[in-house]
Amino acid sequence: MKVTIQREYDFIEYDVDMQDATLLELLDKIKTQQDNTLAYSSGCRSSVCGSCAVRVNDKEVLACSYKVQEGDKIEPLKNMPLLRDLVVDMQKSLEANKRAKTWLSSYNSEAKLTHEDEKINELQSDCILCGSCYSACPVYAVNEEFLGPFALTGVWKYVSDKREGEPKEKIDTIQTNGVWDCTLCNECTVVCPQGISSKADIEKLRAKSSQFGYMDPNFGNFGGGFDSGFGFDGSPSF
Amino acid sequence: MKTDVLIIGAGGAGLTAAIAAKKAGVDVVVLTKEYPTRSQTCMAQGGINAALGNVAADSIEDHIQNTLKSAHGLASEEAVRYMCSEAPATIAWLDSIGVCFSRTADAKITQRKLGGASAPRACYAQDYTGLKILHTLYEEALKHDVEMKNEKLLLEILTDENGVACGAVVMDIRSGSKESYFAKSVILATGGYSRIYDKNSTNSVKSTGDGIAVAARAGAKLLDMEFVQFHPTGLKNSSILISESARGEGGYLLNSKGERFTNELAPRDEVSRAIYAEMNKGEDIFLDIRHLGEAFIDEGLPQERKLAKLYENVDPVYDLIPIKPVAHYTMGGIEVDNNSQSSIEGLYACGECSNHRVHGANRLGGNSLLEIVVFGREAGENAAKRAQEIASHATASAKDDFLAQEFTQELDFYTLREELGNLLYAKVGIVRRESELQEALGFVKECQQNLTKMGTQESSLRYNTNLIEFLEFRNMLDASEAVITGALARKESVGAHFMAKE
Ligand SMILES: Cc1cc2nc3c(=O)[nH]c(=O)nc-3n(C[C@H](O)[C@H](O)[C@H](O)COP(=O)(O)OP(=O)(O)OC[C@H]3O[C@@H](n4cnc5c(N)ncnc54)[C@H](O)[C@@H]3O)c2cc1C
Ligand code: SF4
Ligand code: SF4
Ligand code: FES
Numbered sequence: 001m002k003v004t005i006q007r008e009y010d011f012i013e014y015d016v017d018m019q020d021a022t023l024l025e026l027l028d029k030i031k032t033q034q035d036n037t038l039a040y041s042s043g044c045r046s047s048v049c050g051s052c053a054v055r056v057n058d059k060e061v062l063a064c065s066y067k068v069q070e071g072d073k074i075e076p077l078k079n080m081p082l083l084r085d086l087v088v089d090m091q092k093s094l095e096a097n098k099r100a101k102t103w104l105s106s107y108n109s110e111a112k113l114t115h116e117d118e119k120i121n122e123l124q125s126d127c128i129l130c131g132s133c134y135s136a137c138p139v140y141a142v143n144e145e146f147l148g149p150f151a152l153t154g155v156w157k158y159v160s161d162k163r164e165g166e167p168k169e170k171i172d173t174i175q176t177n178g179v180w181d182c183t184l185c186n187e188c189t190v191v192c193p194q195g196i197s198s199k200a201d202i203e204k205l206r207a208k209s210s211q212f213g214y215m216d217p218n219f220g221n222f223g224g225g226f227d228s229g230f231g232f233d234g235s236p237s238f
Numbered sequence: 239m240k241t242d243v244l245i246i247g248a249g250g251a252g253l254t255a256a257i258a259a260k261k262a263g264v265d266v267v268v269l270t271k272e273y274p275t276r277s278q279t280c281m282a283q284g285g286i287n288a289a290l291g292n293v294a295a296d297s298i299e300d301h302i303q304n305t306l307k308s309a310h311g312l313a314s315e316e317a318v319r320y321m322c323s324e325a326p327a328t329i330a331w332l333d334s335i336g337v338c339f340s341r342t343a344d345a346k347i348t349q350r351k352l353g354g355a356s357a358p359r360a361c362y363a364q365d366y367t368g369l370k371i372l373h374t375l376y377e378e379a380l381k382h383d384v385e386m387k388n389e390k391l392l393l394e395i396l397t398d399e400n401g402v403a404c405g406a407v408v409m410d411i412r413s414g415s416k417e418s419y420f421a422k423s424v425i426l427a428t429g430g431y432s433r434i435y436d437k438n439s440t441n442s443v444k445s446t447g448d449g450i451a452v453a454a455r456a457g458a459k460l461l462d463m464e465f466v467q468f469h470p471t472g473l474k475n476s477s478i479l480i481s482e483s484a485r486g487e488g489g490y491l492l493n494s495k496g497e498r499f500t501n502e503l504a505p506r507d508e509v510s511r512a513i514y515a516e517m518n519k520g521e522d523i524f525l526d527i528r529h530l531g532e533a534f535i536d537e538g539l540p541q542e543r544k545l546a547k548l549y550e551n552v553d554p555v556y557d558l559i560p561i562k563p564v565a566h567y568t569m570g571g572i573e574v575d576n577n578s579q580s581s582i583e584g585l586y587a588c589g590e591c592s593n594h595r596v597h598g599a600n601r602l603g604g605n606s607l608l609e610i611v612v613f614g615r616e617a618g619e620n621a622a623k624r625a626q627e628i629a630s631h632a633t634a635s636a637k638d639d640f641l642a643q644e645f646t647q648e649l650d651f652y653t654l655r656e657e658l659g660n661l662l663y664a665k666v667g668i669v670r671r672e673s674e675l676q677e678a679l680g681f682v683k684e685c686q687q688n689l690t691k692m693g694t695q696e697s698s699l700r701y702n703t704n705l706i707e708f709l710e711f712r713n714m715l716d717a718s719e720a721v722i723t724g725a726l727a728r729k730e731s732v733g734a735h736f737m738a739k740e
Contacts, residue, residue: 128275
């Protein structure tokens with residue numbers, strides 16, 4: 001099977017004798033038998049650690065759960081600095097979690113979580129921080145400071161949790177470079193290996209923001225200047 | 239760089255230690271060779287034990303007795319009592335920082351029964367228990383402003399002229415340069431060593447026993463390294479874990495003739511040996527859950543269906559799943575005292591790399607996640623206390639100049655790594671014989687002597703994973719040596735260590 005992999009300066013084609021293998025199995029074989037210099041990341045081999053996200057034929061996948069096909073073109077994630085070959089630097093994207101305060105700020109010990117309450121943010125807490133959504137999000141091309149899909153999903157996880165005693169503080173935090181900067185294009189949802197829709201979470205956060213008295217800043221400027229259309233796709237967002 | 243408490247490893251144990259030390263009021267730095275959320279802790283599915291009695295009667299005393307029984311007399315009763323008594327408060331703490339545990343209809347944390355437990359005792363978050371605990375700890379550490387440094391590989395523990403730990407040398411994986419960190423106390427939380435069995439292990443590829451090997455080279459004592467727990471149901475080709483709940487819910491084990499041959503609900507070591515004996519007769523072994531039905535499988539075992547399809551090309555709703563027992567958990571590790579301190583003063587250890595004497599010869603499912611949080615906190619608090627009592631930092635320079643040698647690349651370490659894994663599986667695995675242990679030891683020693691004939695093809699230092707894997711291989715050899723010498727010294731069969739007649 002022939003595949004091309006983006007290396008430091010160029011695409012390189014590898015011919016590997018393998019069938020019905022995951023991309024990670026193929027990378028392991030190249031690394032140990034053909035070309036020791038190839039760099040990529042892996043850990044669990046079972047889609048839970050989020051190490052092995054790459055792009056295949058322009059779409060984000062987990063190498064350990066993608067069955068590699070003849071002619072595949074393999075590249076690193078976008079929107080993050082390249083460290084080497086298929087490895088990118090996640091530092092900045094992960095710092096979005098800190099800026100967005102994705103944690104339980106104040107524990108409301110009175111809250112009683114039932115089986116039904118648990119379902120409210122079960123999906124959001126399945127996030128493996130693989131960075132696929134961040135790579136797919138077009139907003140970074142114009143705003144590097146955007147908090148981005150996984151961090152905002154993380155915020156919704158806590159805002160929607162009855163145990164969070166200060167949801168307002170979270171909503172305050174995500175007004176700038178946050179919920180209103182998303183174009184609701186849905187690219188993040190399409191690539192998430194865990195079936196999470198950050199777009200949907202962002203819409204819920206917008207609705208919550210409105211409840212707390214915040215307004216879509218794009219409405220105010222609509223028709224105003226060059227930037228104004230950005231972040232607003234013409235349809236109601238919630 | 240200087241800090242009060244330096245923690246190496248950012249899995250469940252390392253992050254809990256970091257939060258505890260930070261709360262005690264000292265400066266903390268956590269290093270990991272990956273990113274915190276990629277640590278193996280994310281892979282745990284089954285649950286975390288605590289005698290809450292939320293769905294059926296249970297008691298801390300029963301938890302203690304079940305744990306001691308499984309340990310085959312090799313655990314410390316005091317340590318087990320402490321861990322089990324702390325369990326309910328530990329779950330309450332995890333709940334208070336936001337872990338999304340599965341709930342009962344009346345708003346309690348729900349529980350399920352894992353092997354060896356006399357009651358449903360394991361709290362869980364669907365089949366993502368480890369993932370949700372690890373991520374919540376990570377977020378709590380962000381909240382407390384814990385300094386985390388990613389992609390740094392531990393090379394060496396530094397000790398001052400009195401033999402007291404005072405820091406560590408690490409390699410920054412991104413640049414390939416060495417960095418020294420000085421600290422008043424150092425905590426190792428680097429995880430287990432099951433990857434010495436290479437592909438015959440459920441573990442993350444990063445569980446290469448680094449912290450244990452590095453600590454031993456610095457003079458720390460190791461304890462009970464021969465105890466390696468084999469999980470009966472790893473997928474045959476990839477060794478990816480099929481959860482014990484598949485058998486707990488009524489799955490059968492079958493041989494090639496379609497016969498059941500053992501009690502599926504016996505302890506892990508017994509089931510693994512029964513499967514291994516069949517395999518030695520030339521049988522292929524399968525897990526059969528077809529009779530549980532599609533609806534049940536999709537609701538209760540969704541990950542297992544996905545993984546069986548992906549890695550074995552079988553759909554468990556209609557097909558048998560090919561399995562084999564594989565290395566899963568390592569009970570042995572760095573010996574520590576009641577304060578989680580190793581035999582080197584100032585060097586602490588917690589989590590799977592340590593041996594707090596709570597698992598003895600066999601760990602109970604659900605007790606490891608409990609251990610990493612209970613003793614992670616202990617290690618963090620004790621290391622912080624020590625740091626507060628010490629006036630100033632000591633410094634020392636590196637002693638281990640392993641990479642300064644000349645490497646000739648006559649031998650390919652990737653080939654040897656695979657050979658090591660297969661050899662250990664066959665000869666230092668589920669059933670052991672003295673002559674075979676000797677043979678394996680010979681191979682390990684030869685590899686150790688030949689390290690300079692290996693080395694790496696890739697010479698650039700920048701993000702050189704070839705070099706990282708070579709350094710990990712060296713650690714795997716040292717961990718393997720400790721496992722085999724431990725096994726040779728323990729003549730009688732006990733728990734996970736089973737000696738057969740020649
Ligand atoms: C598939 C699977 C399922 C499991 N299910 C359960 C379960 O249901 N219940 C249960 O109780 N237990 C379970 N376990 C066991 C449990 O998950 C582990 O024992 C536990 O998570 C270990 O945690 P830890 O913090 O000690 O180590 P890890 O989570 O392995 O973390 C080790 C850390 O050290 C870092 N590190 C390692 N070497 C170096 C180095 N040289 N330099 C710098 N950093 C380094 C790593 O990057 C990582 O951050 C399971 C294990 C597996 C593999
Ligand atoms: S939301 Fe999905 S795509 Fe984004 S980091 Fe989490 S798991 Fe990955
Ligand atoms: S929906 Fe929003 S967050 Fe998702 S990719 Fe589009 S712009 Fe980015
Ligand atoms: S290796 Fe962990 S997600 Fe792929």
